[in-house]
Amino acid sequence: MTTVWWVRRDARLADNPALLAAQEDGPAAAVFVWNRGVHLWSGRRRAHLARVLWSLKEDIGGALGVRRGEAADAVLAIAREHDARVVVAAREGSPAGIGAQDAVASALAADGRELRLVGTPYAVAPGRVRKSDGSEYRVFTPFSHAWREHGWPSPAAHADPEAFVPVESDVDLDERAAHADAEDPLTARHEFREERVREAWEGYVDGPLARYAEERDRPDLDSTSHLSVPLAYGQIHPRTVLAATAAMPGEGPRKLEAELAWRDFHADVLFRHPRAQRESLTTVLPDDSWTTGRDADQAFMAWRDGRTGFPLVDAGMRELAATGTMHNRVRMVVASFLVKDLHLPWQRGADHFRRALLDYDHAQNQLNWQWVAGTGRDAAPFFRIFNPAAQASRYDPERRYIERWVAEVDTPAYPAPMVDHAAERAAALADHKRARAGAGG
Ligand SMILES: Cc1cc2nc3c(=O)[nH]c(=O)nc-3n(C[C@H](O)[C@H](O)[C@H](O)COP(=O)(O)OP(=O)(O)OC[C@H]3O[C@@H](n4cnc5c(N)ncnc54)[C@H](O)[C@@H]3O)c2cc1C
Incomplete structure (x- = not known):
């Protein structure tokens, strides 16, 4: 049958x-x-x-x-x-x-x-990791310990590629794939064949994974796994990844496992709190703190188009526009800039990421935005405001990443900073203080 x-x-x-x-x-x-x-x-x-x-x-x-x-x-x-x-x-x-x-x-x-x-697409199904009284973990670190303890089965056997009956289609994939090549020329990084995805992962295990813990925050180096795209489309299962890392000693594999625990944590939060896809889980600012109207639209467009005058922010937004991905450290910096320097709600940035990211994943995107905005479960505290210049000197010390994406950075063609970071930081912190006072905290 x-x-x-x-x-x-x-x-x-x-x-x-x-x-x-x-x-x-x-x-x-x-x-x-x-x-x-x-x-x-x-x-x-x-x-x-x-x-x-x-x-x-x-x-x-x-x-x-x-x-x-x-x-x-x-x-x-x-x-x-x-x-x-x-x-x-x-x-x-x-x-x-x-x-x-x-x-x-x-x-x-x-x-x-x-x-x-x-x-499920996760190592541990959303909703499965629970405290002994059955309630959810609100904080990531204990969640990740319980997640490891819960564990996951070894990868399942390979399916039989011949055990299929033909099914009629009404979507022409040949035509769509050919059209796709014309619209968006393929880069080797965005490999789409399952076998090549696995080979790329195996190459990563034999190479950069050993340096992952030290180098993962450096957008100028190519040390991360690039697994987010195949994970988003399901061409590799996190269990396959975890089976390979488990066999390796060292900090790199442990750190990568922790990142996959974050992936499961965010999926768990969205599963338990479906409203988190649009609503802040915690209120950190009064309603009147946001920039509105024309000012908001202009600020948003400068951010979206990578012309804020903050080189690391602009490099990230241009990388996103050109490739559909962005380094994690830079995602945090551009997101913090939108919310805390430009005073725009995280949902607006998350919507833009949805349109632009090739590795778009609803749970990961919405909950990471909430993390940066300080509104999520176990989020970065609101008062942690990234300084784009300090982040650039720390994580792109020779400015190789910035120069790759913002070629005109040192010329008069590059815009002056659109805001004064210190002043906007102070304004955001003052708003936050008002919210806390209003909440009686
Ligand atoms: C504002 C913002 C939006 C994001 N939107 C998405 C999204 O839509 N889709 C997406 O897959 N990731 C998202 N991330 C998480 C992270 O930036 C990417 O997963 C990572 O940059 C992908 O590159 P990589 O595969 O080389 O990562 P690596 O550093 O090699 O990590 C390995 C894997 O661990 C998981 N991982 C790493 N960092 C995180 C994280 N912070 N949260 C959850 N899982 C993580 C991913 O599955 C990733 O592929 C977002 C982060 C931020 C700050």
């Missing part, structure tokens, strides 16, 4: 429990639903998705079906076409992901069929 594999953020054959479950009783029918949400993605992200799916389709002998429409309709249609009683998929924990899986489950149930959720 055929089982349907509903492909979500898990376009891979390796270490994929949902796919293995779908192949248990024979060949599976694989479908990805190109829904309205995907149409709202940035062109760059859609282009990458087209390549990722194109590659998966090639890996399974052309059997993948890619269907337009909403998940509930499209998955039900495939189940009926293939006379499948069961659909298997990985479980999502974000509000949109939960909404989609609930809708698919209801549509299937109404037709006498079943959605079976197997595995």
Whole structure:
């Protein structure tokens, strides 16, 4: 009997429990639903998705079906076409992901069929790490200890690339992937084939990982893993990454594991507090602290376009525009600048990142913005305000990163700083003090 594999953020054959479950009783029918949400993605992200799916389709002998429409309709249609009683998929924990899986489950149930959720895109499923009384960890460090203690299974076996039945598509991936090449020329860093992603990761384990702990904060060096893009599309599972790091001694592997714990922590927070996708979890500023109207729009545009006159901020925003990614240290600096120097709400920056990032991940983006803004669970305290000049001298000491992205930095063509950092810092701290006084703290 055929089982349907509903492909979500898990376009891979390796270490994929949902796919293995779908192949248990024979060949599976694989479908990805190109829904309205995907149409709202940035062109760059859609282009990458087209390549990722194109590659998966090639890996399974052309059997993948890619269907337009909403998940509930499209998955039900495939189940009926293939006379499948069961659909298997990985479980999502974000509000949109939960909404989609609930809708698919209801549509299937109404037709006498079943959605079976197997595995998640995380080492430990959101909601699983709990204190002994069952409540959530609000602070990252104890969460990360309990997360390690909870543990995760070894990577699952590789799925059979031949055990698939062909599924009809109404989205032409060849055309979309070709169009993607024209729109957004491929860089080696944004590898989209599952096998090459794994090879790149293995190369990283044999190379820069040993230096990760010392160099990860340096945007001028290329020492981070670049895993965020394949993790966002599911071409590698964090368990596969953790199995490799566990076998290695040293600070680098431990630090990378801690970063994956942050990934699970943010997913856990969003799962438990769905409102965190738009609302601050803690109020740190009075409502009248924000810049508004035309001033706000002009400030936002200068930030977005990388012409604030603060070289590290501008380098980051230009890197984002050019590549769809940005170094983590620089993400923190540009985010702090938007919220604490320009006094714009974190949601506005997060929306821009959603449009621009290739590695966009709803939980990671929204909760990292809340971390920088001081409004999240275990966030940086609001009074920790990044000084862009000091951050630049510390983390880009020879200005190699800045000069790579802001070639005109030392010429008259480069704008003067748009604000006085010391004055804006003082204003932000005064606003924060008012909020605390208002809250009685
Ligand atoms: C304002 C802001 C927005 C962000 N938006 C996203 C986003 O949309 N998608 C995304 O994947 N990451 C996001 N991050 C986290 C982080 O910047 C990226 O994961 C990282 O820069 C990706 O590069 P890398 O894979 O080489 O990271 P590495 O340093 O090699 O880290 C390895 C992996 O650990 C995880 N990780 C690292 N740092 C963090 C972190 N701070 N929070 C959660 N997980 C982390 C990622 O999965 C990453 O791929 C954001 C950070 C900030 C400050």
